[in-house]
Amino acid sequence: MRGVRASVGAAALLLLGACNRHQSALDVFGDEAATVRHLTIIMLIGAIVIAAGVAGLMIAAVRAPEGKLTLKGGMRLIGWLGGVLPVVVLLGLLLYSLPAMRPLPVARDDLRIAVEGEQFWWRVRYQPPGSPPVVTANEIRIPVGRTVQFDLTAGDVIHSFWIPGLAGKMDMIPGRTNRLIVRATRAGTFRGVCTEFCGLSHALMAFDVVAMEPAAFDAWLANERRPATPAADTAGGARAFAANGCTGCHAIAGTGAAGLIGPDLTHIGSRASLGAGTTPMTRDALVRFIKDAPAVKPGARMPAYPQLPVQDAQAIAAYLESLK
Template sequence: MHRIGRARCAVIGAILLAGCNRHQSALAPFGVEADQVRTLTIVLLIGAVIIAGGVALLMQHAIRTPGGRLTLPQGMRLVLWLGAIGPTILLFTLLAASLPLMRPAPVGAADLRIGVEGEQFWWRVTYRPPGQPPVVTANEIRVPVGRTVEFKLSGGDIVHSFWIPGLAGKMDMIPGRTNTLVARPEKPGRYRGVCTEFCGLSHALMAFDVVAMEPAAFDAWLAGQRRPAPAPATGPARRGAQLFAANGCTGCHAIAGTDAASMIGPDLSHIGSRTAIGAGTLPMTRAALTRFIRNAPGVKPGVRMPAYTHLSDADAQAIAAYLEGLK
């Protein structure tokens, strides 16, 4: 029986540990705010364990103590200390430890603003560095380590919930309203963010990469995003650029340096430099791009991009080659 019990505990522990990772976990923070949330969670957990342990000890003492040994005055004092004074002191201590961690971080005029708008079913990202023109991307967020970042969050046409577990707490994105989330990343690396509010058929396929970069590397990346996308010279990519325009893709997407300037769909100016397509749905490969181009609704149910099943494999692959080269 003991062996069976240990085996069950091992299985349950393995299942619980399988849900832990380093790139999407509130227990593995890379930002100041998420670290404070973890600290607050630990403090509250310790308080809960103390309360539960005290109640258990009191129950054990009450069960083992013979009847009649506790007088009425003693019982009243016990109720007063353990039922009123003790819990009040403990709860006040927990409140005092929690309030400083809930204070909003200050934001200065020189800090970076990043606007994130939730669409169906992707993320529009706009960087607004102080004193410089905005930069628009999609489905990926990059942040400089050691700098305060203010996120301006809104929903395009439906409610979403923005959450980067390792960076800061979650916040709703509501159409017609802009919510503010302040964060400060501290560790470079690649992490993951998700939508945590059911927003439609592809809610589970609405994620994004978060790349925390050293400040100099971030500044260089942002400067690169302002440059026009490279024009293909020859080969399938050049033909793909022509097919991209001929099939009406410019009616929904923008590509810097070309006539494509629509803001209906994601900005594709430097899509080839991202690690995923379709808001984290598929890896950034030519095969995945081809599949998404031909039948986006088959990959992401409910997405507003129509299917292009009339395209031949060769044409779809040429467009994919063009997009893959936009870095």
């Protein structure tokens, strides 16, 4: 009975995990994820039918009168139910699922988004047709109803890109570009994750996914092309940012900061989270990350700055918070 209770409890936990609406393969908002969910339901129904049939045969065999089951009858049963039936069922499932394996068609003028996995964050580059690329980090926005091609690679180790409600997983391999084609079907804010162990902060490597109506997306992308305008009272933070060497790793469009090692911070103040989904984007969180990033995200390549005065860290945080 203890084993039964444990099994029931484990199943209940799995079902509760599926109730998460912002990171769930069952709460779909993309064409490919909807197809995967449909196939999963079909296979689950098939598995239940097969399991019920096996249970029925077992009950019939146990209750059969002595001498009714013969060797010849048993071999015939094994041949049909253990050989012919599985072949027919598996062939049927294969033929049924083959059309779903065909990727979405992509046109030359469709939006392309290059995503590069780093330890432990995401470099994102929008490549709209006929326009210069737009670089950001740790957040992906896509237009509803439009086909989008993700060009996925990695800069250090193997990562795996997964937005559960949008599409299946895709590995990100250094030196190789894998392509994932998606189409969002409804607006909302969701969550993507890395599903390949990539180091100490693998579990802290997530990103926000915002599916937007096409007009809103176009307006957002147009704003991202422009340099962010910091608030006038954050000039001290901008000076502290440059004086403490932050420009060597980070880029901020419209300023002298052109570093390529760390995330682009041009519009960091408009992002919902900090540190690749680690914490909400707040002033206090920015100060903690600036002072000691490895304490917030173990293994992060950004060093700690224990010598940095708190006042400077607060000024830099205010400056970054104003970049929207």
